Amino acid sequence: MSTANREPARPAAGRAGIKKELPDRFKDYRHVWVFIELERGQVHPVSFELLGEGRKLADKLGVQLAGVVLGPPGEATWYAVAEAFAYGADLVYIAEAPLLADYRNEPFTKVMTDLVDTHKPEILLLGATTLGRDLAGSVATTLQTGLTADCTELDVDTDGSLAATRPTFGGSLLCTIYTLNYRPQMATVRARVMPMPQRTDKPVGRIIQHKVSLAEDEIVTKVLGFLPDSQSAKANLAYADVVVAGGLGLGAAENLQLVKNLARAIGAEHGCSRPLVQKGWMPADRQIGQTGKTIRPKLYIAAGISGAIQHRVGVEGADLIVAINTDPTAPIFDFAHLGIVTDAIRFLPALTEAFTRRLSPHSRDKLAS
Numbered sequence: 001m002s003t004a005n006r007e008p009a010r011p012a013a014g015r016a017g018i019k020k021e022l023p024d025r026f027k028d029y030r031h032v033w034v035f036i037e038l039e040r041g042q043v044h045p046v047s048f049e050l051l052g053e054g055r056k057l058a059d060k061l062g063v064q065l066a067g068v069v070l071g072p073p074g075e076a077t078w079y080a081v082a083e084a085f086a087y088g089a090d091l092v093y094i095a096e097a098p099l100l101a102d103y104r105n106e107p108f109t110k111v112m113t114d115l116v117d118t119h120k121p122e123i124l125l126l127g128a129t130t131l132g133r134d135l136a137g138s139v140a141t142t143l144q145t146g147l148t149a150d151c152t153e154l155d156v157d158t159d160g161s162l163a164a165t166r167p168t169f170g171g172s173l174l175c176t177i178y179t180l181n182y183r184p185q186m187a188t189v190r191a192r193v194m195p196m197p198q199r200t201d202k203p204v205g206r207i208i209q210h211k212v213s214l215a216e217d218e219i220v221t222k223v224l225g226f227l228p229d230s231q232s233a234k235a236n237l238a239y240a241d242v243v244v245a246g247g248l249g250l251g252a253a254e255n256l257q258l259v260k261n262l263a264r265a266i267g268a269e270h271g272c273s274r275p276l277v278q279k280g281w282m283p284a285d286r287q288i289g290q291t292g293k294t295i296r297p298k299l300y301i302a303a304g305i306s307g308a309i310q311h312r313v314g315v316e317g318a319d320l321i322v323a324i325n326t327d328p329t330a331p332i333f334d335f336a337h338l339g340i341v342t343d344a345i346r347f348l349p350a351l352t353e354a355f356t357r358r359l360s361p362h363s364r365d366k367l368a369s
Contacts, residue, residue, distance in 0.1 A: 038070070043079075045239070070108055125186075128151075139186070147186040192295060238293050241298045245300070246273075248305075255345055258303070262301070290314055304325060
């Protein structure tokens with residue numbers, strides 16, 4: 001087939017090629033905001049992690065970092081304000097009202113969008129928690145702006161645009177998303193993806209109080225009561241200092257007991273990779289990885305886990321990763337700090353016995369003597 005009349009192929013348009021001039025109504029949007037998630041008197045730690053990341057973005061842009069606290073009048077709300085300053089905020093916007101005592105989508109969305117319309121932040125970050133995901137979607141929809149969910153990395157481009165990176169296509173690729181022509185640029189980030197910043201004791205700084213122009217009678221949803229999670233003892237993998245996990249290399253469901261034994265011996269949480277949840281060998285709340293929990297422990301021991309990118313996304317924040325696998329070419333050895341090429345089924349009992357002997361009170365007495 002002749003190609004004489006065919007137009008030459010155009011190069012794929014880069015981000016700069018599709019960027020348009022920011023509409024005038026958005027040009028006075030400035031500063032980085034972090035929503036401080038406060039529920040039943042407790043600040044979710046992801047809020048502090050986001051303040052650490054927001055600090056970096058604000059410094060790059062040469063703007064201020066602000067925390068946003070929505071809650072009922074009282075000590076807990078003002079404690080959240082003080083903690084926002086301790087973790088790096090330059091100023092805090094606070095909205096106090098009894099109707100903000102428990103999270104409901106309607107009043108929180110109304111107050112947050114009012115704040116954005118009044119003070120015009122350039123970037124708004126929220127934790128990818130159940131509450132944060134619900135609120136972020138409603139706020140972005142109401143403001144008709146873009147939202148990048150479940151980000152793993154945030155940065156500022158050379159022209160000041162937020163570069164929000166997140167896994168896509170089942171975690172096999174990472175894509176960077178820009179909200180070029182709308183403001184604010186919104187993103188949610190899961191807990192433990194970003195490191196916890198250093199807390200610094202310092203006095204409370206500038207506070208901007210926002211009057212809530214909403215009455216309880218105007219809100220459709222009502223809080224009739226509070227039922228605590230009946231499974232409050234379930235896995236707390238995201239904030240565990242030591243985690244032991246198993247993968248398909250263990251061969252059978254009963255071999256997961258070897259992982260649990262080691263975890264019990266060293267005071268760790270235990271988890272697994274996604275295939276084991278799919279097989280029904282472990283409950284979903286024990287799954288580690290992109291579609292499970294993101295962890296950032298001091299020590300992570302992975303037994304029989306190959307280390308696909310979906311798993312890597314969830315564990316690469318660990319201080320020390322020890323991989324046990326029979327396959328020396330397994331991807332997990334590309335990012336593990338220590339690799340042991342052996343059969344985890346034989347190695348785990350020996351490791352558990354060694355830890356138990358080393359950590360037993362009797363052994364400590366012998367060592368001390």
